[in-house]
Amino acid sequence: MLGLLHGSPMHGYELRKRLSSVLGAFHAFSYGSLYPCLKELLARGLIAEEDPEPSPRARAGRRSRIVYRLTAEGKDRLHELLGEAGPTSWDDDGFGVRFAFFGQTRADIRLRILEGRRSRLEERMEAVRAAFARTRERVDSYTLELQKHGLESVEREVRWLNELIATERQRDTGTAGQPRPDETDPGHQSTSNA
Amino acid sequence: MLGLLHGSPMHGYELRKRLSSVLGAFHAFSYGSLYPCLKELLARGLIAEEDPEPSPRARAGRRSRIVYRLTAEGKDRLHELLGEAGPTSWDDDGFGVRFAFFGQTRADIRLRILEGRRSRLEERMEAVRAAFARTRERVDSYTLELQKHGLESVEREVRWLNELIATERQRDTGTAGQPRPDETDPGHQSTSNA
DNA sequence: GTTAGCATGTAAGGAGTTACATGATTTT
DNA sequence: AAAATCATGTAACTCCTTACATGCTAAC
Numbered sequence: 001m002l003g004l005l006h007g008s009p010m011h012g013y014e015l016r017k018r019l020s021s022v023l024g025a026f027h028a029f030s031y032g033s034l035y036p037c038l039k040e041l042l043a044r045g046l047i048a049e050e051d052p053e054p055s056p057r058a059r060a061g062r063r064s065r066i067v068y069r070l071t072a073e074g075k076d077r078l079h080e081l082l083g084e085a086g087p088t089s090w091d092d093d094g095f096g097v098r099f100a101f102f103g104q105t106r107a108d109i110r111l112r113i114l115e116g117r118r119s120r121l122e123e124r125m126e127a128v129r130a131a132f133a134r135t136r137e138r139v140d141s142y143t144l145e146l147q148k149h150g151l152e153s154v155e156r157e158v159r160w161l162n163e164l165i166a167t168e169r170q171r172d173t174g175t176a177g178q179p180r181p182d183e184t185d186p187g188h189q190s191t192s193n194a
Numbered sequence: 195m196l197g198l199l200h201g202s203p204m205h206g207y208e209l210r211k212r213l214s215s216v217l218g219a220f221h222a223f224s225y226g227s228l229y230p231c232l233k234e235l236l237a238r239g240l241i242a243e244e245d246p247e248p249s250p251r252a253r254a255g256r257r258s259r260i261v262y263r264l265t266a267e268g269k270d271r272l273h274e275l276l277g278e279a280g281p282t283s284w285d286d287d288g289f290g291v292r293f294a295f296f297g298q299t300r301a302d303i304r305l306r307i308l309e310g311r312r313s314r315l316e317e318r319m320e321a322v323r324a325a326f327a328r329t330r331e332r333v334d335s336y337t338l339e340l341q342k343h344g345l346e347s348v349e350r351e352v353r354w355l356n357e358l359i360a361t362e363r364q365r366d367t368g369t370a371g372q373p374r375p376d377e378t379d380p381g382h383q384s385t386s387n388a
Numbered sequence: 389g390t391t392a393g394c395a396t397g398t399a400a401g402g403a404g405t406t407a408c409a410t411g412a413t414t415t416t
Numbered sequence: 417a418a419a420a421t422c423a424t425g426t427a428a429c430t431c432c433t434t435a436c437a438t439g440c441t442a443a444c
Binding site: 146 | 290293294295297325333334335339340350351354358
Binding site: 011012013014031032035036039064065066 | 422423424425426427
């Protein structure tokens with residue numbers, strides 16, 4: 001939520017829609033948790049109500065939408081969270097959220113997160129492969145097929161991470177002094193950029 | 195848990211280890227939920243305590259391990275659950291569990307579950323692609339890359355399902371009268387089978 | 389005989405959902 | 417003006433985890 005509000009001020013209802021679309025693959029939140037969360041962030045001073053700009057046509061008692069914006073403290077906390085190491089940044093959700101806001105993250109931290117995620121996946125692969133070897137003869141072929149598919153998915157993600165890491169390194173060393181604001185896109189093939 | 199106990203009677207501690215290895219990719223359970231669950235299944239009569247076989251060396255008050263076995267009612271309930279249609283059988287967890295016990299599931303139900311999962315994934319892909327087209331120009335390249343990777347993962351699973359479905363259909367029509375207990379393995383490439 | 393790991397259990401609490409309640413704005 | 421949808425919020429509940437408490441069994 002802090003990450004989305006960093007982009008632009010928003011009200012809760014829209015926040016939820018964006019949450020579903022940006023993090024849709026990982027997680028969505030119901031209003032039952034979203035609004036209490038906004039409340040707490042407000043109490044902690046990380047976000048603030050945008051005062052309703054006194055535009056010509058605005059009615060006095062207009063209190064339907066409540067637009068929140070990120071405070072300076074909120075910005076600090078956001079970058080603290082995005083840069084945080086540890087288990088929370090390696091699991092599916094934690095990594096996904098951090099990656100989604102890579103655009104607002106320092107290059108060295110990006111690299112650390114990508115590498116952390118890769119190590120974690122490699123550990124998991126080793127564990128699965130070990131269990132694989134141990135139980136190979138005792139499980140039916142469906143279980144085997146499932147495990148194989150899972151393993152290949154993880155292998156695929158590791159290859160993806162390798163590409164991203166290579167691209168990050170290249171950008172780091174190759175264009176040290178000349179930041180290129182565009183061209184942030186790591187080796188893509190088809191998606192037409194506008 | 196019913197599925198694992200269908201394989202062979204077990205005590206809670208071991209049940210948890212198997213749960214982690216079979217469903218590891220999807221979910222693991224802590225003892226704090228496992229033992230209460232066993233208790234409830236016992237109360238509902240779906241499992242029963244295996245009476246400690248009076249082996250020569252067994253002491254009287256031996257109450258360290260409690261081995262549970264599936265009752266007839268438990269077996270019924272298991273097959274009812276595995277064959278159940280609806281959302282619970284299409285999400286990641288639900289499908290994973292059902293697939294893991296395909297060996298104990300009727301062929302027509304297997305097919306229905308595979309096809310249900312495929313439809314669900316295809317719906318999701320359509321939704322993501324739509325969001326993709328809508329927001330393409332407004333998101334940074336990292337978000338785009340993430341969505342692309344997610345989409346490709348789903349596409350990969352759909353291809354996997356297609357293979358499985360084809361294999362199921364083949365087995366259904368091709369070898370109607372002659373069940374081949376081995377050769378259950380659908381078109382695999384590398385894994386050496388013992 | 390003491391440490392390490394097996395084995396069972398419970399109580400407190402975190403995190404999020406569902407279902408409900410309410411009102412404002414836009415569309416038909 | 418009715419219906420749909422936008423928008424905010426709360427209370428009860430579900431599900432699971434963490435942390436703790438307890439004893440057994442095997443190894444050194």
